[in-house]
Amino acid sequence: MISVLLLTLIPLEYVGTAATSKFASLNATLGDRLGRTHPISEPCYDDSTSDACKYVQENYVNSTFRRDVYGAMMYPVWETCFATDQGCVLNYQDPTDPTPWTTQKCEIGSLSSAYLAVESAADVQAAFAFANSTGTLLSIKNTGHDFVGRSVLKNSLALWTHKLNNISYNAVFVPEGGQADVNYTAITLGAGAQWFDVYKFADEHNVTVVGGYHPTVGASGGYLMGAGYSVLTPTLGLGVDRVLQFKIVTPDGVYRTANEYQNADLFWALRGGGGGTFGVVLESTILATPQLTLQVVSVSFNRTEETARNFLKLVIDNGVEWSNAGWGGHIYQNSFISVNPLLTHEEALESMQNASDYVLALNGSVVIEELPSFFAFFEKYVPTAEAVVGVHPVLGTRLISTSIFSNESAKAQLLEAFSAMIPFATVDPQINAVTPFLYKHMENATSVLPAWRDALWQVVFAAEVSWNATEAEKQEVFSLVNEITQPLRDVSPDSGAYMNEAFIYEPDFDTAFWGDNYPRLLALKHKYDPNGLLDCWHCVGWQGAQDERYSCYPDFAS
Numbered sequence: 315m316i317s318v319l320l321l322t323l324i325p326l327e328y329v330g331t332a333a334t335s336k337f338a339s340l341n342a343t344l345g346d347r348l349g350r351t352h353p354i355s356e357p358c359y360d361d362s363t364s365d366a367c368k369y370v371q372e373n374y375v376n377s378t379f380r381r382d383v384y385g386a387m388m389y390p391v392w393e394t395c396f397a398t399d400q401g402c403v404l405n406y407q408d409p410t411d412p413t414p415w416t417t418q419k420c421e422i423g424s425l426s427s428a429y430l431a432v433e434s435a436a437d438v439q440a441a442f443a444f445a446n447s448t449g450t451l452l453s454i455k456n457t458g459h460d461f462v463g464r465s466v467l468k469n470s471l472a473l474w475t476h477k478l479n480n481i482s483y484n485a486v487f488v489p490e491g492g493q494a495d496v497n498y499t500a501i502t503l504g505a506g507a508q509w510f511d512v513y514k515f516a517d518e519h520n521v522t523v524v525g526g527y528h529p530t531v532g533a534s535g536g537y538l539m540g541a542g543y544s545v546l547t548p549t550l551g552l553g554v555d556r557v558l559q560f561k562i563v564t565p566d567g568v569y570r571t572a573n574e575y576q577n578a579d580l581f582w583a584l585r586g587g588g589g590g591t592f593g594v595v596l597e598s599t600i601l602a603t604p605q606l607t608l609q610v611v612s613v614s615f616n617r618t619e620e621t622a623r624n625f626l627k628l629v630i631d632n633g634v635e636w637s638n639a640g641w642g643g644h645i646y647q648n649s650f651i652s653v654n655p656l657l658t659h660e661e662a663l664e665s666m667q668n669a670s671d672y673v674l675a676l677n678g679s680v681v682i683e684e685l686p687s688f689f690a691f692f693e694k695y696v697p698t699a700e701a702v703v704g705v706h707p708v709l710g711t712r713l714i715s716t717s718i719f720s721n722e723s724a725k726a727q728l729l730e731a732f733s734a735m736i737p738f739a740t741v742d743p744q745i746n747a748v749t750p751f752l753y754k755h756m757e758n759a760t761s762v763l764p765a766w767r768d769a770l771w772q773v774v775f776a777a778e779v780s781w782n783a784t785e786a787e788k789q790e791v792f793s794l795v796n797e798i799t800q801p802l803r804d805v806s807p808d809s810g811a812y813m814n815e816a817f818i819y820e821p822d823f824d825t826a827f828w829g830d831n832y833p834r835l836l837a838l839k840h841k842y843d844p845n846g847l848l849d850c851w852h853c854v855g856w857q858g859a860q861d862e863r864y865s866c867y868p869d870f871a872s
Contacts, residue, residue: 319584325529331822335449338430339444340471343440343444344437344440348428349474351422351425351428351472352381353387353425354379354393355404355414355452356385357369357370357600358371358404358414358586359419363457370404370409373704374404374406374409374704375702375703377529377530377700378548381476384452384474385425387458387460387466388457388459388704389460389461389705389706389707390406390705390706391463392458392466393423394423395421395423395869396788396807396867397865397868400422401418401424403781406704414781414782414872419763423425424463424467425472426470426472427469429455429471430471430473431474432477433478434596435561435563435569436475438594439563441471441574441712442567445471446845446847450471453466453471453590454472454475454535455476456474456476456532457473457476457530459528459531459536460536461709461814462818464590464853465590465865467863468863470863473594475504475505475506475594475596478505479504479508480503480507481503481511482502483500484499486498487499489599490571490573490575492573492575492770494730498601499521500558500601500602501516501521501600501601503533504596505532505534505594505596505598507532507533508529508530508532509528509529510529510530512533513525513692514689516602517687519602520604520605521605522602524550524551524552524600525537528700529700534597534598536588536589537553537814539553539585539591539595540586540588540812540814541553541762541766541812541813541814543651543746543748543812544642544748545642545747546655546688546754547748547749548642549753551755552750552760552762552766553600553718554760555585555750555753555760559572559598560572560580560584560599561595562592562594562595563596564580564791564843565843570593570801579841582760582838583838586760586761587761587828587854588827588854590850591848592838592842592843592848593842593843605686605687606687606688607655608664609653609655609657609659609682609684610652610684611654611666612649612650613640613680614649614679614697614740615673615676615677617647617648617829619737621648622647622648623729623733623736624728624836625672626732626733627729628669628672629645629868630725632668632669633758634716634770636747636832637747639656639657642748644699645744645745646743646744647736647743653691660700662682663682670682691704706778706780707776707777708776708779708791708817708818709774709795710776710796710800710802710817711774711815712799712804712809713749713769713771713804713810714771714773714805714809715768715809716769716770718806724805725803726802728802728805731801731802734798734801735775736792743773744773746771746773748771750766750767763810763813763827763829763831765809769809772812772814777791777795789870796819799817810829811826813852818867819853822827832854835854840855849863851864853865
């Protein structure tokens, strides 16, 4: 309903074939299917009393609204040109606040002026040929869940994969080129398919898949290729561990199948090398596991700095034991939610006794229950816990090595790092027990950062940038995030960072994101994209902040 109404209020316009348009020839080739970008807040700048403006205001922080519009990111800071403040956003704390449209102009910012809603490999091939012949920059976007701004690029031609939302089930899937006796139960996903729809589809076929924690995250793009963690990852592996096959158009214009039998080097690169780098993935096929019964624990209490610190100490002291038992989930200063596919209900109660006792002593809430499937868990718990959209977060992240939990001094250092975050209202340490702790992976099968295999947790936190922040205020937020990340880097120096949730200015990003895998990834980047047709911020083969593509990223002196 949202997307239908939106198209009524903000009609789709096409670029047209006027000779003055630099995209005219491509638009003609594609049958006049290039769209002209309209920032989602534009109606309020045009007429703040209109029904279209009211609709945008009512849905400004609605992910379903944002996913269906090219001119929207889930985090609108990336709709703007971050360095110059050119853009077209509302005050996310009060979308009816007239200040934005009475004090600023509505400009496209970092969004491309023209986009192609990709429908086939031929569309991507035409776009690649056009870019190669004209020098036009390219960007690749799906739903806009992007903390680093990699899926938008000013003055580019945007390839929008949103329409490729097919989902299919195969009880006996054989990767192309493989032998019939080596087969899998699998689900194939178009690049535009989103996790809520995938989970529902999997549930209908009585299987479980590993995926993201937000309903509208795309299932085949940057999430999957960047690692892809889940509350089920401790037992079932990362997203990259479960990919069986990709269909991709590489920058040379070739439509390829990548699996362990065909284009195996590209398959390795796509399983951890990140999105927007080696081509445009049109579909992925992922392993499906028989339906799982889950034990779920959800606890919360009213916090003070003292109770939050004591809770975090409890979590640190019990983290290895809980992970050994198969728990995976998200932990905050005064709450956590975890799932376990290995324990019985009685075993779950016993395993979580320490946490239950602590929370109940504070008159908090403890729920430990059994649910029949992952989809049942997702429907009940995730909508109230999903990441808020429409805001302007700056993230920091670090993988925390398991080895530090056998060192009392290192554990104390970690607690101090967490405690330093507690006073900040906009900085909430999120401890993610989402590493493949019990999963038996095949050595060197993926290009994902090796530190994932040795880590107990992935820690992430965010500080918000105001919608109208000054340059000095932005720099303050960058400095805060960097300063809070540094103690985690210090306590776990040999690990790394999750590229999809990393600090925008993560130092030594190639080592932090890929470790020893980076040189091989860079060689494969040059093999499949020798002219550097695709590039994105801190991606494999990144051409550097001085490149014209990145003029919308502010300078930051750490």
